[in-house]
Amino acid sequence: MEKGSVSIHFVQAALAGMQARGLDTAPVMRKAGIAPALLAQASARVPVGAYAALLRGVAQVLDDEFFGLDSRRMKIGSFALSCLLTLGTGGLGRALTLLCRAYNTTFDDLRVAVRREAGRAALEIMPTRPDRPVPVFAVETLFVYIHGVACWLTRRRIAILEAELPYPAPGHAGEYQVLFSANLRFDRPHCRLWFDAGMLDLPVAQDARTARSFLNQAPDSFLVKYRNPDGHGRRVAAMLRRRPPAEWPGLDRVAATLRCSPATLRRMLRQEGTSFQAIKDRLRLEMAQEALARPDLSIADITSLLGFAEPAAFNRAFRQWTGTTPARHRRQIST
Secondary structure, three states: OOOOEEEHHHHHHHHHHHHHOOOOOHHHHHHHOOOHHHHHOOOOEEEHHHHHHHHHHHHHHHOOOOOOOOOOOOOOOHHHHHHHHOOOOOEHHHHHHHHHHHHHHHOOOEEEEEEEEOOEEEEEEEEOOOOOOOOHHHHHHHHHHHHHHHHHHHOOOOOOOEEEOOOOOOOOHHHHHHHOOOOEEOOOOOOEEEEEHHHHHOEOOOOHHHHHHHHHHOOHHHHOOOOOOOOHHHHHHHHHHOOOHHHOOOHHHHHHHOOOOHHHHHHHHHHOOOOHHHHHHHHHHHHHHHHHOOOOOOHHHHHHHOOOOOHHHHHHHHHHHHOOOHHHHHHHHHO
8 A cells, every 4th residue: 555556355355245245346346447357366456546436336335334344234424423523522542432432333243442551552343242253354444444533633643563463364464564563463362453552642633624525535535544745754765765675774874864863763753653674674575575476586586686685584574574475475476
């Protein structure tokens, strides 16, 4: 999503509710500008705008803004009403509590909550029935939506410190680096997104007027994470992209180029929900995925291209980013 595109996996998951009901998905896809043939291409990506249009189309067909992921429909308009409840609440903590309460009156199969623990806070998703785990796409969708609303309410990117997810790393786990955090924990007993508890004290900085614009543009407005287009993260990424990874400057040199101290740069990146290491990891992952799609490049070639000392180091890093190995990823995208 950093490049304005979405893995075809999310398209497939969004269509599953229609397919389960025997509905033809091709018209909705074409209306959104997505060719149905792309569903057969594991490495395909679609523009964020087209994916957002697809989500709107599926919601309209099903009259369900949660795309058939719960036993009870989330009827069209429910999301807007939930967001409007958060306005005028004073602080983000109270706003998120009301947003969770609204979701919990809608869903039968899951509950959402905000919890505090040792200076951190978490958005938490819990199944209401142990024998019926929350679908992966439901977790992805809810976390993206609620986190996106929180960022919008406070007019800032809220950094996700850690993501705990109750399922094995999926094949598209690399997307989670952008969706959630570089600090991912799969196969965990809980489903939580952790952030600094101090964020809950931030004031709500939106009103009914600005809400109209936000809701009119949803879900486009939060599928791409809230970012300042002139922010330090974008400037650092642009600076690194101009050089091969082996020649990337360190944090001190980057800070000097941006005319600030290393401590200031760290603080500004943290406020934007990222870090110098996370930016480097994201760029390397993008380069790795592009290179692995090229059959003319060996794993050794890609290792050198990305600035790793040896293939084993590249293998470890790629597994940490995506939950799979470079070789397995290459086989998946070539089938």
